[in-house]
Amino acid sequence: MEQTLLLNHGMSIGLVVILSYVISYIAIPIITRAAEAKHLFDHPDEDRKLHLEAIPTLGGIAIFLAFLLSFSVSPWAEGFEGYSYLVGALLILFFTGLKDDLVVLSAKKKLAAQLTAAGLVIFGSGVIIDNFHGVFGLAEISYWVAVPVTFFTVIVVINAVNLIDGIDGLAGGIGVLASVIFGSAFLYAGQVPMAMFSFCLAGALLGFLYYNFSPASIFMGDTGSMLLGFLLSIQAIEFIALSDIPAFANVFGSSSAILPVAILAFPLFDTIRVIVKRMRRGKSIFEPGQDHVHHELLRMGFSHRDATLLLYGKSLLLIGIVGPLAWLGVNPNVLLGAVLFSSLLIFPTNGWKRALISRVFGYNWVAFRSRKWGIEFDQDKIKPLNGNESEESFEHVDKGEEAREEADSVAV
Structure with missing residues (x-):
């Protein structure tokens, strides 16, 4: 009986993921033709844009439609608490990102939209970090501490993903890797709605990557990067609670608060690296620049394709180091140290x-x-x-x- 149920779940998940991929795959050419007809392109400049031709930046529309439609028709959408609040949050980020891609919004307005979206899922869907599972000696934390910590996490992940969206296929590919790993863990722990959430996003990103991998014919733009960062932050926050589930805890113990940091290590590390680098020079962290890890790799002579593949490999290597340590039951604080040390060892560190x-x-x-x-x-x-x-x-x-x-x- 249990095997039959797992088989049915697997078939349903597979069909929905295929649907997500197909929607994204079909939508991109339509969006591209519309962008060409209305001359909606991202033009190269000398500050941070590395492409040599004008390219549409509306790929986030396809990611949004593919994820939302596929997850909504899945049998598990109702299992996501406060699903209507999630939809509201996605719509806010979608229209904010779309307007920014078309006419450019100020950082304050984008931050206001991100905070509003985060508030909807925190207070409406119960997406909140309320237990550190031994990290820094903390277990359960009070609601008044949990809320700002969760807000901070969502905003950091959204903007970290936005910052790595600088070369062909990088942000989308990192999103696929993270979502597949998150989804597999959710599925193993019996959290099928969240597993479906993750796999729908992975399917949407794969359809987009068909056109975005080097040489890219379309970019995800702020529409896509904000949505991707937001959806990854929700997965990371929900993942933190997995140590309360016996099936997960029996294998990985109390490591659920640290593993998301390892899974999202590259965008988080790149963000910290850029902040430190610009503070040393007295430059604003909000100004555009060519000082991200992917820029450094391009200056070393890597192509977009090779730099992207290298960063995929580095991200998987870090997870491959930290994952077995979690399985061995290493203390969460030691595990966090392993993530930090591995990141410093694997990724560029300002010389x-x-x-x-x-x-x-x-x-x-x-x-x-x-x-x-x-x-x-x-x-x-x-x-x-x-x-x-x-x-x-x-x-x-x-x-x-x-x-x-x-x-x-x-x-x-």
Whole structure:
């Protein structure tokens, strides 16, 4: 009887995920034609946009439609508490992102929309972090602490995902990886509505990635990145409660508060890295710039495709390190330390690893690796050796100390 039920669940989930993929896959060409007819493109500039041609940025419409329609018709939509509040939150973010993609909104207005959406699912759907499961020695926390912590988590994840949406296929692919892992854990723990939630998002993103993976013919825009970050934050928050479920706790113990950090490590790490880097220079963290991890990889000579695949692999490697430690029952605080240490080891760290290697071994290992990819460093600029790129595309605008820091930030 139980096997039959699992089989039926699996078939239903598979059909709904296929529906989500098909909706997204079919919608993108329609959106692209409409964007071309109305000249709704994202034009390249010199600040942070790396594409060379005008490309539509309305892919978030397809992600929104595919997720909302597929999850709504699934047998488990009613199992999501306060589903109407979730729909309301998604509509607010959808129209806010759409307007920003078309006419550009101020950061304050976008933040207001994000806070409103977060409030709807926190107070309407009960999506809230009320237990740290031993992290920092904390277990259950009071409601008045849980609410601001949850607001902070939602806003951070939304904007972290927005920040990594800079090269073809990166944000969408990280979203797929995270949603599949979240969904698998929810399914194992018997939380089928949340598993369906995750897999519907993964299906929608896969349909979008068919057109967004390098060379991209469409971008998700703020419409897509805000929706993606919001939906990932909900999965992360709901995941934290899994240690209360015996099926999950028997395997991973009290690690449910840390594993989401590992799953979303790349966007979170990139955000912290950029904040630290700009604070050191006295620059605003809200200004656009080419100082994200994916920018550094492009300056090292990686193509969009190779940089994206490399960051997929790094993200999976980190999860592969932390996951077995959670299975072994490592203390949550030690596990958090493992996430932080692994992130520092795996992702670029503003030249800290390069400086350490140079001091210990007296050898500029990063420069050697970079030459292998056709890039040479000097104190003032980064320039190609192979002649396949224009020197201007690799030069830093500022010289002197800032340029040296920028060159140093291209770490392993």
